[in-house]
Amino acid sequence: MIPIYSPKNNSIHSIPLGSKCIYAGGALVSVMIINHPVILAAGLLSIAMVFWRAGEIMNWLWYLKVFLVLGVVYFAISVLVSQQGETTLYEALMQNSYFHEESWLPFLNQFLKRVTGNVNPIVIDEGIFSIITIEEVVFGISFVLKLLLSLSIFILFSLTVHPDNLLRRLGRRAVRSALALSIAVRLFPTLIKDANDIYEAYVSRGIPLDQRNSFLRWIRRIPLMIPLLANSLERTNTLAESMECRGFGRQLGPTTVLKKRKSGHFFRSIEFSSLSMVTIILPCIFLLLLLTQLGGWGMKSSYTVDMGVGSNEAVLGILLILMMGAPMVSSVLGGGGN
Amino acid sequence: MKITGLSYRYPGQAKDALKRIDMTVHEGEFILLMGPSGGGKSTLLRALTGAIPHLYGGEISGDVIIYGRNTRNHGPKEFADLLGMVFQDPEAQLVMTSPENEVRFGLENIGVENGGIERRIEESLEITNIGNFRKKFIPEMSGGEKQKLAMASIIAMDTNILLLDEPTSQLDPKSAEEILSILRKFNEERGVTIILVEHRLERCFRFADRAVFLKDGEIVLDDRMDDYIVKARKSGGIFLPPITYLSGTRGNEVPTTVKEARKIVHNALLNNELSYVSRSIPFQTGRNLIHLSNVDFSYGNSKVLSGLDLRIREGEKIALVGRNGAGKSTLLKLMNGILKPDQGRVTVNGMDTRRHPTSKLAKICGYLSQNPSDYLHQKTVEKEIFLGVAKSDVDLSYMAWIIESLSLEEHLDTYPRDISAGERERVALASILALRPKVLALDEPTRGMDYTQKDILARMLNEEGKGKLASIVATHDVEFITAYANRVIILGNGNILADGPPKKVLPGSLLFSPQVNLATRGFLELGLREDIIRPRELKWSSKEKPTGHSRHSQKGVPSAIAPRTGIRSRKRGQENAVRNGGSIV
Numbered sequence: 001m002i003p004i005y006s007p008k009n010n011s012i013h014s015i016p017l018g019s020k021c022i023y024a025g026g027a028l029v030s031v032m033i034i035n036h037p038v039i040l041a042a043g044l045l046s047i048a049m050v051f052w053r054a055g056e057i058m059n060w061l062w063y064l065k066v067f068l069v070l071g072v073v074y075f076a077i078s079v080l081v082s083q084q085g086e087t088t089l090y091e092a093l094m095q096n097s098y099f100h101e102e103s104w105l106p107f108l109n110q111f112l113k114r115v116t117g118n119v120n121p122i123v124i125d126e127g128i129f130s131i132i133t134i135e136e137v138v139f140g141i142s143f144v145l146k147l148l149l150s151l152s153i154f155i156l157f158s159l160t161v162h163p164d165n166l167l168r169r170l171g172r173r174a175v176r177s178a179l180a181l182s183i184a185v186r187l188f189p190t191l192i193k194d195a196n197d198i199y200e201a202y203v204s205r206g207i208p209l210d211q212r213n214s215f216l217r218w219i220r221r222i223p224l225m226i227p228l229l230a231n232s233l234e235r236t237n238t239l240a241e242s243m244e245c246r247g248f249g250r251q252l253g254p255t256t257v258l259k260k261r262k263s264g265h266f267f268r269s270i271e272f273s274s275l276s277m278v279t280i281i282l283p284c285i286f287l288l289l290l291l292t293q294l295g296g297w298g299m300k301s302s303y304t305v306d307m308g309v310g311s312n313e314a315v316l317g318i319l320l321i322l323m324m325g326a327p328m329v330s331s332v333l334g335g336g337g338n
Numbered sequence: 339m340k341i342t343g344l345s346y347r348y349p350g351q352a353k354d355a356l357k358r359i360d361m362t363v364h365e366g367e368f369i370l371l372m373g374p375s376g377g378g379k380s381t382l383l384r385a386l387t388g389a390i391p392h393l394y395g396g397e398i399s400g401d402v403i404i405y406g407r408n409t410r411n412h413g414p415k416e417f418a419d420l421l422g423m424v425f426q427d428p429e430a431q432l433v434m435t436s437p438e439n440e441v442r443f444g445l446e447n448i449g450v451e452n453g454g455i456e457r458r459i460e461e462s463l464e465i466t467n468i469g470n471f472r473k474k475f476i477p478e479m480s481g482g483e484k485q486k487l488a489m490a491s492i493i494a495m496d497t498n499i500l501l502l503d504e505p506t507s508q509l510d511p512k513s514a515e516e517i518l519s520i521l522r523k524f525n526e527e528r529g530v531t532i533i534l535v536e537h538r539l540e541r542c543f544r545f546a547d548r549a550v551f552l553k554d555g556e557i558v559l560d561d562r563m564d565d566y567i568v569k570a571r572k573s574g575g576i577f578l579p580p581i582t583y584l585s586g587t588r589g590n591e592v593p594t595t596v597k598e599a600r601k602i603v604h605n606a607l608l609n610n611e612l613s614y615v616s617r618s619i620p621f622q623t624g625r626n627l628i629h630l631s632n633v634d635f636s637y638g639n640s641k642v643l644s645g646l647d648l649r650i651r652e653g654e655k656i657a658l659v660g661r662n663g664a665g666k667s668t669l670l671k672l673m674n675g676i677l678k679p680d681q682g683r684v685t686v687n688g689m690d691t692r693r694h695p696t697s698k699l700a701k702i703c704g705y706l707s708q709n710p711s712d713y714l715h716q717k718t719v720e721k722e723i724f725l726g727v728a729k730s731d732v733d734l735s736y737m738a739w740i741i742e743s744l745s746l747e748e749h750l751d752t753y754p755r756d757i758s759a760g761e762r763e764r765v766a767l768a769s770i771l772a773l774r775p776k777v778l779a780l781d782e783p784t785r786g787m788d789y790t791q792k793d794i795l796a797r798m799l800n801e802e803g804k805g806k807l808a809s810i811v812a813t814h815d816v817e818f819i820t821a822y823a824n825r826v827i828i829l830g831n832g833n834i835l836a837d838g839p840p841k842k843v844l845p846g847s848l849l850f851s852p853q854v855n856l857a858t859r860g861f862l863e864l865g866l867r868e869d870i871i872r873p874r875e876l877k878w879s880s881k882e883k884p885t886g887h888s889r890h891s892q893k894g895v896p897s898a899i900a901p902r903t904g905i906r907s908r909k910r911g912q913e914n915a916v917r918n919g920g921s922i923v
Contacts, residue, residue, distance in 0.1 A: 200696075231716065234755070242431035245422065247447030
C-alpha cells in the first residue's frame with residue numbers, strides 16, 4: 001500500500017510546520033545549486049538519517065524504490081542521447097553493428113522511405129548513438145541524486161506534516177485546496193480498502209480474478225474500477241452532505257479567520273520550542289552555502305571528470321549534510337521535547 | 339418543525355419517494371421513525387435537513403418549516419446551528435484526519451468563539467467516550483470509534499434537533515447501548531429533539547415518545563408509543579420489539595423495558611397464568627464441509643486469531659458473535675480463501691485454501707461482505723443476480739424462488755444503485771445464493787433489514803438445500819440469532835470463547851442475551867425470541883391475528899415470531915426440566 005501520513009510521537013513529527021516549510025525551501029535551493037555527485041550523495045545519506053529519526057525510513061525507501069526506476073530511465077536516456085563530454089568511456093560501441101546501417105536501422109529507413117518518399121531520411125552518425133562519456137555519466141548521476149533528494153524533501157514534508165495543521169495554517173487563503181488535501185489523506189486508506197473489498201466480493205461470486213498469470217489478473221481487474229468509482233462517488237456525495245450539514249460554506253466563515261480579522265493585534269506571543277532551532281540553524285547554513293557558491297566553490301562544470309574531493313568540496317559537503325540533516329540536529333539538540 | 343403536504347421524487351425516478359407527508363415535530367420529542375427498507379425514511383431525513391432538494395434536485399411539493407425557515411429557501415448549511423445529522427456510514431461523513439479537528443470542523447463553520455471550541459471538543463469527546471483518542475489518526479480508528487466520533491462532531495454543535503439514520507447498525511451491543519444512552523441523555527436532560535431511524539427496535543423502543551411508521555413513502559402510523567403498540571399489533575405486529583409480547587394478564591399492560599417485563603412475568607408465574615410457545619430449529623448435521631485447524635492470522639503486527647480450531651458440518655446454522663474487531667469478518671474470509679492463514683490449515687470440502695483460488699472455492703463457500711455496494715456494477719438488478727452463474731447452470735425455478743423470497747421482483751429492471759441500502763443487501767445476498775454454495779458465510783447480512791426481512795432470511799437459510807446448506811452469519815443482531823441459529827460461537831481474544839446451541843450459549847452471556855431471556859432470567863431460564871411466554875388471557879381475535887407469513891402463523895402467536903412447534907401451557911414444576919434440558923419442547 002502507498003505510504004501516507006500517519007501520526008507519530010517523535011521529535012521530527014513535532015517540529016513546527018513553519019520550521020518544516022523553511023527547511024524544505026532551504027534544502028531544495030541547496031540541492032539545486034550543488035552539482036557534485038559525492039556531495040549530493042552525502043546529502044542523501046544525511047536526509048536518510050532524518051527519515052530514520054522520524055520513524056519513516058521504510059516509507060521513504062518505498063518511495064525511493066519507485067523514483068529510482070524513474071531515475072534509472074532518465075540516466076539511461078541522458079547517457080545514450082547526450083553528446084557532451086570529452087572523455088569517451090564506451091568508444092567501442094561505435095563499432096558495434098547493433099546500431100550499424102546494416103542492422104535494424106535500414107528497416108526503419110525502408111519504412112520511412114515509403115512513408116516520406118525520402119531516399120535516406122536517417123543519416124547514420126555513429127556519435128549520436130554510441131558515444132558515452134564519463135562527463136555524461138557524472139552528470140546523469142548528479143541529476144538522479146538531485147531528483148531523489150528533491151523528492152525526499154517533499155516526502156519528508158508530506159509524511160511528517162499533519163494535513164489538518166496545514167489546513168489550519170493556510171486558513172482562508174487556500175482553505176479549499178488544503179481541505180482537499182486533508183480529505184484525500186483521510187480517504188486514501190478508505191479507497192484502498194474499497195478496492196480490496198470489491199475484489200473480494202467478485203472472487204467470492206466465482207469470477208476468476210485471482211489467476212496465476214499476473215498479466216491476465218490485472219487485465220481482468222480493470223472492470224472493478226466501475227464499482228470502485230461508483231462507491232467513491234456515493235461516498236463523495238454523502239461527504240458533501242455531511243459537510244454542508246455541519247455548515248461548510250456558510251457566509252459567516254471559519255472562526256479562526258474571523259478572530260484574526262477582529263483582533264487587530266500586531267503582535268502575538270509564540271511558544272518557543274527547542275525543536276524550532278531548525279529555523280535558527282537553517283538560515284545560517286543556507287547563508288554559508290550561498291557564500292561558498294559566490295566564492296565559486298560549487299561552480300564546477302556539469303561535464304567534468306574531476307571527481308576529486310578537495311578542501312572546498314569537503315566544506316561544501318559538510319554544509320549540505322548539515323542542511324539536509326538540520327531536523328535531525330535540531331531534534332538531537334532539542335532532546336525531543338519542547 | 340412542521341411538514342405539510344411534502345411529496346418528493348428523485349431525479350430520473352418514476353415513483354415518488356415521499357407522498358403527501360404531514361407531520362409536526364414538537365420541541366423535546368424523541369421520535370422513532372420506522373418502516374420497511376425503501377420506505378422513504380432516509381429520504382424524509384434528507385428533506386428535513388434541506389439536502390432535499392438543495393443537494394439532490396428532483397421534484398418537490400409541500401413545505402418543511404424549521405423554526406420558521408422553509409427548506410425550499412434555505413439549504414443544509416443554513417440549518418447547521420439548529421439541526422445535526424448523523425449518517426449510517428461513519429466512513430462517509432468524517433472529513434478531517436484527527437478527532438479533535440473533526441469536531442472543530444463544524445464548530446468553526448458555524449462561527450463558535452475560539453475558547454468555546456476547545457471546551458466543546460473536550461466535552462463532546464468525553465461524552466462519547468473517545469476522549470483518549472483526541473489526536474488519533476482517523477483512518478486507524480475502528481468502526482465503532484468512528485461512529486462515536488461522528489456523533490461527537492454533531493453533539494458538539496449543540497443543535498436543537500438531532501436526526502440519526504441507523505447510527506448503531508454497525509456497532510456491537512455495548513457500543514450501540516452507549517450511543518443510545520447519549521441520545522436519551524440529550525433528550526431528557528437538554529431537551530434536544532431527536533428523530534431516530536432504526537430497525538432494531540429492541541434497542542431504542544423504550545426511549546421514544548412517539549412512533550412514526552413510513553411505508554412506500556407514506557406515513558401509515560403516527561402515534562404516541564402506547565397507541566402505536568396497540569395499532570401495530572392490529573396491523574400484524576411486525577414492527578414491535580419481542581419484549582412487547584410479554585403483555586400483562588389483562589392484555590393492556592405492555593412492557594417496553596426489561597424491568598417492566600420481568601415484573602409482568604413474575605406476577606404471571608405466581609398466578610400460574612403463563613403460556614409459552616417454543617420451537618427447536620432442526621439440527622441435522624452431516625459431513626464436514628469446512629475445517630480450520632490451529633489457525634493463526636495477523637494483520638501486520640496485530641494478531642487477530644490464534645490457534646483457532648473449528649469444524650462446520652452440513653446443515654449447521656451458525657451465528658458468529660463478538661465485539662467489534664473480534665475477528666468475525668477475518669474468520670469468514672479465511673473460510674473461502676480470501677485470506678490465507680499465517681499458520682495452520684483451512685480446508686473447504688477437503689480442498690486446502692492455500693492451494694486453490696477463491697473463485698473456485700466460492701462455488702462451495704459463498705461469502706457476502708458487509709458492504710453490499712461492493713457487489714453492484716451491472717445495469718440491472720437481474721443482471722447482478724445472474725452475474726456469477728454460468729448459463730448452463732441456471733435453474734430458473736430456483737432463481738425465481740430466490741427473487742420472490744427476497745421480494746426483489748419489482749426491482750429486477752432497476753439500476754442496482756438506485757435502490758435502498760436494505761434492498762442492496764438483498765440483491766447481494768441473492769447473487770451469492772444464486773451460486774448454490776454448500777456453505778454460506780454472511781457478514782452482518784441483517785443491516786438495514788426490518789423484522790419481516792430478517793424472518794424471511796432466517797427461513798431461507800433454514801430451508802435452502804432441504805436444510806443441508808451450512809451457513810455461518812457474523813452478526814450483532816441477537817434477536818436474529820434466536821430465529822436462525824442452531825449453533826452460536828462467541829469469538830474473542832483471538833479464539834472461540836463459547837460454542838454451542840443458542841439456548842445454552844446466549845442466556846449465559848452478559849453482552850449477547852436476547853431481551854426475552856433477560857426478562858425471564860431467574861424465573862424460567864429460557865427466553866430466546868421463539869420462547870415467547872404470554873399470559874393465557876391475552877387472546878388474539880381473528881381480526882387481530884397477524885397476517886404476515888401465514889404458513890407459519892399459529893393461533894395467538896404473532897407472525898413475526900412464528901413458532902414452528904406449537905403452544906404449550908406449563909406449570910411451575912416444569913421449570914427444572916427446562917433448566918436442565920435447555921429445550922422446552
